[in-house]
Amino acid sequence: MMTVASPGVSLCHFDQESPGKLAAQLSDALTITVHRVSALPDGNDPCIVVMNKQDHREMAAIEQIRLKQPGRSLMLLMPRLSVPALRWALSHSVTQAYSYPLSALEATELKLQLNEHYHCPSVMQRHTHDKLRQVLDLIEHTFDRPLTLNQLATEVGISHSRLSHLFRKELGIKFSHYLICRRLEAAPALLHEEGLTVAAIAYRLSFSTPSHFCRAFKAHFGLTPSEYKQGAKSGQYSNSYRRYLECRQPQSLRHGIALASLA
CATH class of the missing domain: 3.40.50.2300 (Response regulator)
Structure with a gap:
């Protein structure tokens, strides 16, 4: 050989x-x-x-x-x-x-x-890590649609409990927090668009209600969508949103990312 x-x-x-x-x-x-x-x-x-x-x-x-x-x-x-x-x-x-x-x-x-x-x-470890990357890629392309942990786990062929564990262990953030933060990342650009109400943006980003969107925006950005729309400066990011930014785009930063994805 x-x-x-x-x-x-x-x-x-x-x-x-x-x-x-x-x-x-x-x-x-x-x-x-x-x-x-x-x-x-x-x-x-x-x-x-x-x-x-x-x-x-x-x-x-x-x-x-x-x-x-x-x-x-x-x-x-x-x-x-x-x-x-x-x-x-x-x-x-x-x-x-x-x-x-x-x-x-x-x-x-x-x-x-x-x-x-x-x-x-460690083939199995590599395998499960690839599954996490697939899920992150799916979120990146479909975060504005209704998504659940079970749905994504089924789509990539992994148990929902294992996927939940991978988010906490490898990214240091819960799946639900990651998904909300990804949606919120897209919100400021939409708030600058003319003719889009806060309610319309909430539903476009698949928040269950406008009030849910407003509470999440306030919790993670330190001000309400209306205050941001009126030109108020953003407050301090929440710990969850800062953690999200550290592992963002679209693979985990902790495990090396193709830097072109940050462009």
Whole structure:
């Protein structure tokens, strides 16, 4: 049997200490070469950069890598994933971003991303994670229609209890909260449209009643739809909505997302 060589990957770091634990975590699927960011040679192999402080100095160094090697696949491991950080990464053509340290599932995702021949040892875990991605994609395309957990679970072939567990464990948010927040994300643009009443928007986004929509809007945005429509500034987001933003679009940010989806 012919053995397929593991793809080469450059692993770059800012710390004095080499990320040996991470290199070992990836070594069953990738041939890792470790470099200091300041000493990264030119090359065509994918480059994984481990951020530490995630400050201006590190961001500037990554910008220099992208400037000097615009065609190189660049992935970031960030200690603090956030929508602003991901938008910054998108603006510098970063391929993907993952939370750091990597969990076992995140490491598997990264290895599968970089090595198409890698055999995932936890097939069932990968399978259920794919089911969650399918559900998130369905929500993304049908959030303005009536949806239930049971309906989505049946559509992708998973039990409703397992799907509920995946939302809480992998995204850190209940399914019902995620769905409401996705609908609310679309609400401000609709409130700016002429001729659309608050009631019409509520029904367009599949809220059960206009009062349900108004209560949810107030709870998550800190002001009523009417106040927003009249030009009032948004209040502070709820904890649930902030958590939703962290895992948004359309796959979980905690497990790496294609950054183009934030465009």
